[in-house]
Amino acid sequence: MRILDPPAVRRWARLAADALGRARTEIDALNVFPVADGDTGTNLHLTLLSAAEAVESLPEDVDAAVVWQTLAYGALVGARGNSGVIVSQALRGLAEVLKDGHDLRAALHRAAVLAREAVARPVEGTVLSVLESAALAVQGQELDGDLREVARRAAGAARAALGRTPRQLDVLARNGVVDAGGAGAAIVLETLAAVITGSYDAHYDVPAPVTGAARRPGTPPPGGEPPAGPGYEVMYLLDADDAAVTALRAELDAMGDSLVVVGGDGLWNVHVHVPEAGPAVEAGIRAGRPHRVRITYLAGQEPARRAEPGRGVVAVAAGEGIAALFEECGAVVVRREPGTRPALPALLAAIRRAGSEVAVLPNDEGTGDVAAAAAAIAREDGRAVSVLPTRASVQGLAALAVHDPLRRFADDVVAMADAAGQTRYGHVTTADREAFTSAGLCRPGDVLGLIEGDVAVIGGSLERVAELIVDRLVAGGGELVTLVTGAEAPPALAASLEEHLRATRPDVDLVVYEGGQGGYPLLIGVE
Numbered sequence: 001m002r003i004l005d006p007p008a009v010r011r012w013a014r015l016a017a018d019a020l021g022r023a024r025t026e027i028d029a030l031n032v033f034p035v036a037d038g039d040t041g042t043n044l045h046l047t048l049l050s051a052a053e054a055v056e057s058l059p060e061d062v063d064a065a066v067v068w069q070t071l072a073y074g075a076l077v078g079a080r081g082n083s084g085v086i087v088s089q090a091l092r093g094l095a096e097v098l099k100d101g102h103d104l105r106a107a108l109h110r111a112a113v114l115a116r117e118a119v120a121r122p123v124e125g126t127v128l129s130v131l132e133s134a135a136l137a138v139q140g141q142e143l144d145g146d147l148r149e150v151a152r153r154a155a156g157a158a159r160a161a162l163g164r165t166p167r168q169l170d171v172l173a174r175n176g177v178v179d180a181g182g183a184g185a186a187i188v189l190e191t192l193a194a195v196i197t198g199s200y201d202a203h204y205d206v207p208a209p210v211t212g213a214a215r216r217p218g219t220p221p222p223g224g225e226p227p228a229g230p231g232y233e234v235m236y237l238l239d240a241d242d243a244a245v246t247a248l249r250a251e252l253d254a255m256g257d258s259l260v261v262v263g264g265d266g267l268w269n270v271h272v273h274v275p276e277a278g279p280a281v282e283a284g285i286r287a288g289r290p291h292r293v294r295i296t297y298l299a300g301q302e303p304a305r306r307a308e309p310g311r312g313v314v315a316v317a318a319g320e321g322i323a324a325l326f327e328e329c330g331a332v333v334v335r336r337e338p339g340t341r342p343a344l345p346a347l348l349a350a351i352r353r354a355g356s357e358v359a360v361l362p363n364d365e366g367t368g369d370v371a372a373a374a375a376a377i378a379r380e381d382g383r384a385v386s387v388l389p390t391r392a393s394v395q396g397l398a399a400l401a402v403h404d405p406l407r408r409f410a411d412d413v414v415a416m417a418d419a420a421g422q423t424r425y426g427h428v429t430t431a432d433r434e435a436f437t438s439a440g441l442c443r444p445g446d447v448l449g450l451i452e453g454d455v456a457v458i459g460g461s462l463e464r465v466a467e468l469i470v471d472r473l474v475a476g477g478g479e480l481v482t483l484v485t486g487a488e489a490p491p492a493l494a495a496s497l498e499e500h501l502r503a504t505r506p507d508v509d510l511v512v513y514e515g516g517q518g519g520y521p522l523l524i525g526v527e
Contacts, residue, residue: 004102006062009064012195013071017051021049024045026041027180030206033172034257040180042080043081047080047088050077053074071095072092077269077292083181087181087184089260090188092111092114097110108131108134108154111135116131120249120259125179125182127181129182130182133158137157138154138157148196158186165182166178177207177210231275233297234294236293236294238268238284240287241288248286252270255283256275257272257273277377278345285369291369296380313332313358313361314358316362318393318519319487319516322393322484325515338518344373356383357385363396386413391452392525394523398419398420400416402415402418402419424452424473424526425451425523425524425526426452430445431447442455447460447465449465449469466496470497470526480508480526483513483522484523486519487518493521
């Protein structure tokens with residue numbers, strides 16, 4: 001084979017994922033660094049599986065650049081654990097070079113460089129050393145153009161470097177193991193050599209602990225105790241620009257250890273071990289938009305809190321009147337200022353007060369990420385937490401109206417989500433600047449009518465725009481119109497709309513609440 005063409009990349013991704021799946025428990029048994037949580041093999045398997053599934057979903061006729069970029073993306077979004085995140089960055093390095101050419105030597109060098117740069121405090125005797133040894137072993141001029149020999153030599157050097165890891169890292173020597181992440185990286189490179197040379201092995205060796213007894217995942221390593229360091233592993237994908245990520249690295253590095261940040265082009269995977277999970281997630285929220293938040297207690301750590309029995313609902317509200325409505329319906333309310341998101345600690349505290357089974361109503365598109373992060377932390381307390389996709393207060397009110405604490409939690413969540421989903425919503429507000437919208441150009445002072453977050457009407461009269469939005473919402477069907485008036489609503493606005501509906505849709509029921517919210521003189525819901 002002279003090049004790694006798309007079919008070869010697909011074969012390699014699947015072979016690496018399958019090989020790591022077969023070796024998973026053996027690699028887990030080696031896991032003593034950076035924490036003895038017995039999951040490195042599992043994490044690497046899931047990382048490569050995500051990469052393999054990503055490239056296998058592509059059409060057969062895509063070019064090599066697309067396949068390599070998809071491989072790197074699949075590994076990035078599916079990366080698990082410290083070693084999985086590092087290996088995903090190594091795959092990104094390979095993809096950067098091989099998507100436009102065939103120089104495997106340069107690709108291995110780039111993979112080792114990017115992996116090391118991703119780690120805030122690199123340690124020798126780890127996966128970094130294995131990747132670097134593989135790259136250094138193939139730099140000789142005599143290998144020019146010989147893809148098979150480059151692959152064989154890189155794999156052999158990785159295997160040799162793995163055997164040296166106990167001499168480089170004392171915790172490995174004390175426990176009689178090689179580095180778990182390095183063992184996984186060696187298999188990834190050996191499967192690459194297998195695809196290139198056409199020489200496949202049925203099993204890829206994982207050196208057993210010298211004690212001869214594999215440790216059960218999550219138990220202390222042979223001859224040692226779990227480290228007493230930071231108590232949580234925090235991981236999330238982050239949408240952010242480069243400048244924000246630079247500041248985030250510094251902030252997280254000061255909080256904890258095992259910091260690895262990988263990615264680029266606006267999408268990053270963040271991994272860190274910290275004493276408390278909340279501040280690490282909040283730092284991500286300040287930097288950009290975190291999602292797929294995963295928070296795990298590290299080996300040997302006990303959860304700081306246990307859930308008290310009970311079923312509850314947490315609702316986020318931007319106005320005092322709306323907050324009072326939610327409280328009257330039995331929800332624990334978290335207040336936020338208009339145009340802002342609630343603080344994560346406040347939302348987390350509310351979830352913990354609400355009980356052991358909690359439905360969260362964000363009631364705002366921008367609040368959903370914070371709610372998801374708070375839910376991820378609260379689940380580590382043993383709580384069942386479900387964040388409903390409510391993007392407006394009227395959807396939250398509809399969901400809370402059907403809440404039944406006597407139902408099974410899962411059934412209650414489904415019923416609440418269904419009620420919210422069947423509620424169409426609109427807002428009326430005033431433009432504060434000139435802008436192009438989906439309804440045309442608006443200027444400061446124009447009244448804007450929004451449906452499902454998009455500008456649908458631009459006008460000069462708040463009452464007339466409100467009528468038009470209500471008409472459009474009820475045109476799709478509905479039996480109940482809910483109006484929530486804001487702090488800036490004219491006193492006669494609700495009465496004017498009630499008269500308009502009596503004349504045009506006498507079959508529709510109307511409910512009016514004084515919400516007191518800022519920014520939006522009127523919120524509208526149609527069920």
